[in-house]
Amino acid sequence: MYSIPLIKPYITQQLKDSVLDVLDTGYLTEGPVTREFEAAIKDFIGCEHVLAVTSCTTGLELALRCLGVGPGDEVIVPDYTYPATATVVNIVGATAIIVDVDPTTMNIDYDKLEAAVTDKTKAIIPVSLFGNPLNYARLNELKAKHGFFIVEDSACSLGADYNGSMVGTHADIAVFSCHPRKFVTTGEGGLVTTNNTEWAEWMLSYKHFGMGVADSRLTANFDRIGTNYKLSNVLAAIGLAQMKDVDMLLAERRELAERYKQLLANKAGITLPETVEGGTHSWQTFCVFVEERDAIMASMREKSIEVQIGTYSLHMHKAFTENHMVRIEGDMTGSKYAFAHALALPLFHGMTVEEQRTVIKELVQLI
Ligand SMILES: Cc1ncc(COP(=O)(O)O)c(C=O)c1O
Numbered sequence: 597m598y599s600i601p602l603i604k605p606y607i608t609q610q611l612k613d614s615v616l617d618v619l620d621t622g623y624l625t626e627g628p629v630t631r632e633f634e635a636a637i638k639d640f641i642g643c644e645h646v647l648a649v650t651s652c653t654t655g656l657e658l659a660l661r662c663l664g665v666g667p668g669d670e671v672i673v674p675d676y677t678y679p680a681t682a683t684v685v686n687i688v689g690a691t692a693i694i695v696d697v698d699p700t701t702m703n704i705d706y707d708k709l710e711a712a713v714t715d716k717t718k719a720i721i722p723v724s725l726f727g728n729p730l731n732y733a734r735l736n737e738l739k740a741k742h743g744f745f746i747v748e749d750s751a752c753s754l755g756a757d758y759n760g761s762m763v764g765t766h767a768d769i770a771v772f773s774c775h776p777r778k779f780v781t782t783g784e785g786g787l788v789t790t791n792n793t794e795w796a797e798w799m800l801s802y803k804h805f806g807m808g809v810a811d812s813r814l815t816a817n818f819d820r821i822g823t824n825y826k827l828s829n830v831l832a833a834i835g836l837a838q839m840k841d842v843d844m845l846l847a848e849r850r851e852l853a854e855r856y857k858q859l860l861a862n863k864a865g866i867t868l869p870e871t872v873e874g875g876t877h878s879w880q881t882f883c884v885f886v887e888e889r890d891a892i893m894a895s896m897r898e899k900s901i902e903v904q905i906g907t908y909s910l911h912m913h914k915a916f917t918e919n920h921m922v923r924i925e926g927d928m929t930g931s932k933y934a935f936a937h938a939l940a941l942p943l944f945h946g947m948t949v950e951e952q953r954t955v956i957k958e959l960v961q962l963i
Pocket of ligand 1: 651652653654677678680681723725749751752772773774775785786
């Protein structure tokens with residue numbers, strides 16, 4: 597246990613009570629509480645459809661299957677991301693084309709993305725990394741020019757927005773994670789958003805064993821081969837209780853991030869990622885760039901401050917280098933930089949000014 601942890605899940609007494617209420621109903625599979633959780637997310641994001649699933653990873657797979665991505669297709673993904681972004685491409689039988697990121701935002705490099713487009717490119721999975729929104733105007737220009745689908749890996753981006761519309765409304769399909777590092781969590785879980793009713797119905801059916809969407813569950817017809825990616829009422833109750841406070845939780849994250857920025861102002865040797873013009877970061881992860889990241893990370897952890905790397909560079913892993921269903925494009929300079937220098941700082945509900953000062957004091961001493 598660290599005295600200042602990276603994240604603390606937001607667990608109130610009201611949340612515990614609502615989980616117990618669900619247990620008392622005996623209705624433990626996906627059901628009305630899952631529907632309420634989806635409705636709360638839909639209202640918050642302002643999209644047409646939300647489907648709760650078992651994880652962001654299964655949600656991304658569901659999205660690709662819905663769009664008909666499969667063998668013979670190519671899907672472009674960024675190098676600097678959690679491996680799930682690329683593995684789902686292989687899971688549906690398509691080839692993952694890995695391109696570099698812009699080291700200033702840590703999001704996909706749009707020029708390199710375009711250079712990697714071929715006549716086999718069926719979709720792209722850009723990642724709004726750490727809650728940093730993408731340049732959707734640029735992505736939509738590329739989509740219009742090249743005709744691919746945009747499936748956004750918005751695992752960390754609940755609450756981020758671009759030109760006044762939230763992440764979850766810009767891509768063809770966007771997928772969020774409800775892993776406990778996210779500020780709205782269900783333990784394990786994910787959320788798929790789209791404005792396309794046909795796709796939403798297809799995905800609902802597929803995640804529900806392939807059942808006809810309008811069928812009563814007593815006399816179902818099975819229209820297609822499907823699977824089970826349902827999110828239980830019990831887990832949905834956790835997320836639903838957190839959604840009641842989502843505006844407060846998001847505003848607090850932004851305040852904490854602003855305070856970090858003030859504390860870091862004019863501190864040599866520490867830089868911050870940039871955000872696209874018109875975009876508002878959700879600060880799911882507050883990352884800084886420092887030169888001697890590994891040494892700093894070790895020393896801060898020794899002082900009981902839980903700091904972490906940003907995420908992974910896929911081209912450094914056997915799963916992708918020794919894989920005939922993956923093509924790695926370019927030398928990944930941006931991704932290498934982010935992987936070596938990004939340091940995630942603690943940021944959680946209830947974090948005090950004193951705790952933030954302690955983090956920055958220790959960090960600055962190590963530069
Ligand atoms: C960018 C990104 N994509 C996908 C995932 C996988 O999410 P999940 O654990 O919900 O499957 C993560 C995990 O944090 C992530 O950071």
